[in-house]
Amino acid sequence: MIETIDNTKEFKTWSGDMQTRIEDVLNAHLPDTKISPMRLHEAMRYSTLGGGKRVRALLAYATGEFCGAEQEKIDTPAAAVEMIHAYSLVHDDLPCMDDDDLRRGKPTTHKQYGDAMALLVGDALQSLAFQIISQDKLIKNATQKLQMLHILALASGSRGMAGGQAIDIESIGIPLTRAELEHMHIQKTGALIRASALLGAYSTDHLEQDKIEAIDHFAKSIGLAFQVVDDILDSEADTQTLGKTAGKDQLNNKSTYVTILGLSAAKQLASELHANAMAALSFYGQEADLLRYLANFITHRSS
Amino acid sequence: MIETIDNTKEFKTWSGDMQTRIEDVLNAHLPDTKISPMRLHEAMRYSTLGGGKRVRALLAYATGEFCGAEQEKIDTPAAAVEMIHAYSLVHDDLPCMDDDDLRRGKPTTHKQYGDAMALLVGDALQSLAFQIISQDKLIKNATQKLQMLHILALASGSRGMAGGQAIDIESIGIPLTRAELEHMHIQKTGALIRASALLGAYSTDHLEQDKIEAIDHFAKSIGLAFQVVDDILDSEADTQTLGKTAGKDQLNNKSTYVTILGLSAAKQLASELHANAMAALSFYGQEADLLRYLANFITHRSS
Numbered sequence: 001m002i003e004t005i006d007n008t009k010e011f012k013t014w015s016g017d018m019q020t021r022i023e024d025v026l027n028a029h030l031p032d033t034k035i036s037p038m039r040l041h042e043a044m045r046y047s048t049l050g051g052g053k054r055v056r057a058l059l060a061y062a063t064g065e066f067c068g069a070e071q072e073k074i075d076t077p078a079a080a081v082e083m084i085h086a087y088s089l090v091h092d093d094l095p096c097m098d099d100d101d102l103r104r105g106k107p108t109t110h111k112q113y114g115d116a117m118a119l120l121v122g123d124a125l126q127s128l129a130f131q132i133i134s135q136d137k138l139i140k141n142a143t144q145k146l147q148m149l150h151i152l153a154l155a156s157g158s159r160g161m162a163g164g165q166a167i168d169i170e171s172i173g174i175p176l177t178r179a180e181l182e183h184m185h186i187q188k189t190g191a192l193i194r195a196s197a198l199l200g201a202y203s204t205d206h207l208e209q210d211k212i213e214a215i216d217h218f219a220k221s222i223g224l225a226f227q228v229v230d231d232i233l234d235s236e237a238d239t240q241t242l243g244k245t246a247g248k249d250q251l252n253n254k255s256t257y258v259t260i261l262g263l264s265a266a267k268q269l270a271s272e273l274h275a276n277a278m279a280a281l282s283f284y285g286q287e288a289d290l291l292r293y294l295a296n297f298i299t300h301r302s303s
Numbered sequence: 304m305i306e307t308i309d310n311t312k313e314f315k316t317w318s319g320d321m322q323t324r325i326e327d328v329l330n331a332h333l334p335d336t337k338i339s340p341m342r343l344h345e346a347m348r349y350s351t352l353g354g355g356k357r358v359r360a361l362l363a364y365a366t367g368e369f370c371g372a373e374q375e376k377i378d379t380p381a382a383a384v385e386m387i388h389a390y391s392l393v394h395d396d397l398p399c400m401d402d403d404d405l406r407r408g409k410p411t412t413h414k415q416y417g418d419a420m421a422l423l424v425g426d427a428l429q430s431l432a433f434q435i436i437s438q439d440k441l442i443k444n445a446t447q448k449l450q451m452l453h454i455l456a457l458a459s460g461s462r463g464m465a466g467g468q469a470i471d472i473e474s475i476g477i478p479l480t481r482a483e484l485e486h487m488h489i490q491k492t493g494a495l496i497r498a499s500a501l502l503g504a505y506s507t508d509h510l511e512q513d514k515i516e517a518i519d520h521f522a523k524s525i526g527l528a529f530q531v532v533d534d535i536l537d538s539e540a541d542t543q544t545l546g547k548t549a550g551k552d553q554l555n556n557k558s559t560y561v562t563i564l565g566l567s568a569a570k571q572l573a574s575e576l577h578a579n580a581m582a583a584l585s586f587y588g589q590e591a592d593l594l595r596y597l598a599n600f601i602t603h604r605s606s
Contacts, residue, residue: 031461036486040461040469091426096397096418115399116472119422120465123394123429127460130433134453142445149452150437157430158334158343162423166343169419183339 011293015058022057023049025075026082029132043113043121044128048086051104055226055298056081056196062290063200063215067208076136077148077199080129084156084192087125090118092165126156139203148202155195164188168254176255182224189230190223197222210283217280218291225273226298231256232266237303274299314596318361325360326352328378329385332435346416346424347431351389354407358529358601359384359496363503365593366518372507379439380451380502383432387459387495390428393421395468429459442506451505458498467491471557479558485527492533493526500525513586520583521594528576529601534559535569540606577602 026048031041057078064074093100093108094115101111110118130149139145154160164187167180176184197219201212235258257266277295281288329351334344360381367377396403396411397418404414413421433452442448457463467490470483479487500522504515538561560569580598584591 035462037461037466037469037473037490039473040466044461087426091422094399094422096399096422117469119394119397119399120469120472123390123425123459124461124465124469126426126429127456127463127465130452131456131460134449134456142449145449146437146445146452149433149449153430153434153437156426157434158340158347158427159338160430162427162430163340163343166340166420166423166427169423170340170342187340 008293008296011290011297014290015294015297018058018061019054021061021071021075022054022078022082025079029076029079029083029128031128039113040117040120040124043109043117044125046112047090047109047118047121048083048125051106052082052086053301053303054082056085056193058294058297059193059196059219059222060200060203062294063197063219064203065200065290066215066284066288067201067204067211068206069200069204073138073203074200076132076138077203078196080133080152081192081196081199083125083129083132084152084161087122087129088161088165088192090125091122094118097165097169129156141205144202144207148199151195151198151202155191160187160191160195161189164191171255173253174255176260178260181255181257181260185224185227186220189227190220193223193226194219214280214284214288215291218277218295221273221277221280222295222298225270225277225295228257228266228270228273229299229301231258232263232270233301233303234258235263270299311596311599314593314600317593318597318600321361321364322357324364324374324378325357325381325385328382332379332382332386332431334431342416343420343423343427346412346420347428349415350393350412350421350424351386351428354409355385355389356604356606357385358597359388359499361597361600362496362499362522362525363506365597366500366503366522367506368503368593369518369587369591370504370507370511370514371509372503376441376506377503379435379441380506381499383436383455384495384499384502386428386432386435387455387464390425390432391464391468391495393428394425397421400468400472432459444508447505447510451502454498454501454505458494463490463494463498464492467494474558476556477558479563481563484558484560484563488527488530489523492530493523496526496529497522517583517587517591518594521580521598524576524580524583525598525601528573528580528598531560531569531573531576532602532604534561535566535573536604536606537561538566573602 030045030048033042033045035041060078060081061071061074089103090109092098093103094110100108102108109121129152133145133148133152136145156162164184167184168188194216197215201215234256257269261269274295278292281291333348333351336345336348338344363381363384364374364377392406393412395401396406397413403411405411412424432455436448436451439448459465467487470487471491497519500518504518537559560572564572577598581595584594
């Protein structure tokens with residue numbers, strides 16, 4: 001375990017290590033392409049492996065570390081949240097949703113494998129996320145594992161990620177208030193980010209309620225910050241930097257923090273949310289440094 | 304609990320009671336339409352409530368009863384398998400899949416709510432199935448509940464239902480051998496039917512390994528019988544009787560038991576599978592009668 005991380009260079013090393021680690025874990029959990037149905041398994045791997053910032057996995061590893069969990073125990077929950085995230089991207093990119101051609105710098109799953117296969121890739125990735133937690137051998141406490149599954153299911157469903165997407169598609173062309181936009185994002189991206197943080201925390205053998213509560217506060221702020229920064233990047237960055245089509249929100253006539261608040265106030269909001277996340281950790285010393293650096297990374301990222 | 308069911312009339316009463324019961328259970332588990340996102344919740348209810356034979360729930364109640372579980376304990380697992388089934392129908396009916404307009408005698412979900420909402424309905428129903436088992440208060444044994452979640456996840460995923468559908472879409476226009484067709488159906492419909500039977504069995508406080516094995520054999524045969532009869536009905540019945548578009552398989556140039564074996568041999572196969580299912584119960588007396596009647600119902604149904 002990392003004792004302390006006192007500068008950005010060390011955080012970069014840690015996050016690079018964790019990105020490599022989660023790639024290996026996902027690779028091990030995803031069905032082999034030699035197993036039938038081979039094309040589905042190939043498409044599931046195409047959609048999940050080889051990229052992304054892995055913010056959700058990083059968050060799970062960071063909160064797990066904060067709570068004293070061994071990395072091996074965080075592996076499966078971290079992979080599960082990345083699978084849920086990957087499935088949501090595949091479905092979100094479909095022609096009936098955002099109709100996007102590019103994701104993580106390569107053709108979207110439906111562009112590569114067809115719409116029907118992309119639909120099934122998402123469906124099967126969702127099942128697999130629940131499967132790998134339910135069968136995990138490292139977390140011995142069955143009640144704790146059930147709690148993890150419950151957190152993940154709630155965060156994915158109609159009151160979480162899928163619900164946020166429903167609000168999103170319903171609101172195309174309809175200007176949202178800031179409160180409505182926030183409500184949408186708390187569900188659409190916030191819920192799974194919060195779940196990632198909690199699943200990391202629940203990977204330990206010794207739950208500490210005060211830490212769980214600090215993590216929950218931290219994750220709520222950082223989840224929203226993530227989305228505000230996403231909106232800023234969508235309005236500012238180019239497609240090559242993002243690895244996905246830039247300017248889509250404006251093109252799709254969607255309300256964003258930038259369209260509602262303006263660019264300058266959106267940046268101010270991101271800073272405030274970052275400060276709130278930091279405040280949630282104020283009772284903790286260097287054992288929370290990974291979380292602090294992660295908050296910086298989320299707020300100051302360029303893609 | 305029902306002591307014995309000695310004729311078809313009593314089975315009809317029991318299955319009618321259970322169909323009413325599962326409708327109530329699903330109704331209680333599905334989010335209220337007054338809760339945001341309201342249109343998604345309305346569409347989830349539209350897709351899940353008000354119909355269907357509820358074969359999977361009946362099977363869960365029958366195996367649960369056979370294993371001595373109280374009906375209350377079977378409610379949630381039975382609802383979970385019906386939610387997974389409902390989600391699969393919604394996604395299967397989408398334009399990029401079977402492109403069907405009619406289901407259970409009414410417009411399919413995407414015809415009623417649009418493609419994007421139908422996609423999200425399926426996604427959210429899948430999450431909800433795992434959620435309701437994970438939070439169920441009646442089954443006290445956490446390890447048993449984890450086993451249920453594992454069975455359900457495996458049955459839904461790439462080696463189960465979603466995998467079978469992937470083989471199905473890949474094989475359009477390509478004639479399958481009987482072995483390939485069987486492999487597809489074991490995943491596409493067989494896996495969830497088997498899971499329904501096992502989840503009912505796991506609802507008891509006192510697992511009996513011999514009964515679990517008998518149920519597993521029974522469910523494998525009856526799962527395949529279900530599909531063979533489905534193919535026969537698709538080729539013979541009219542749209543009104545089926546409540547969904549008849550003759551779709553032929554129209555879509557899909558291999559079925561009828562196209563591969565011919566109608567007469569397909570009927571013979573259904574009888575053999577029915578006999579196999581009965582043989583799996585041969586060590587049991589009237590405590591297995593519900594399962595026997597259910598096997599009759601599945602094999603001799605007209606829609």
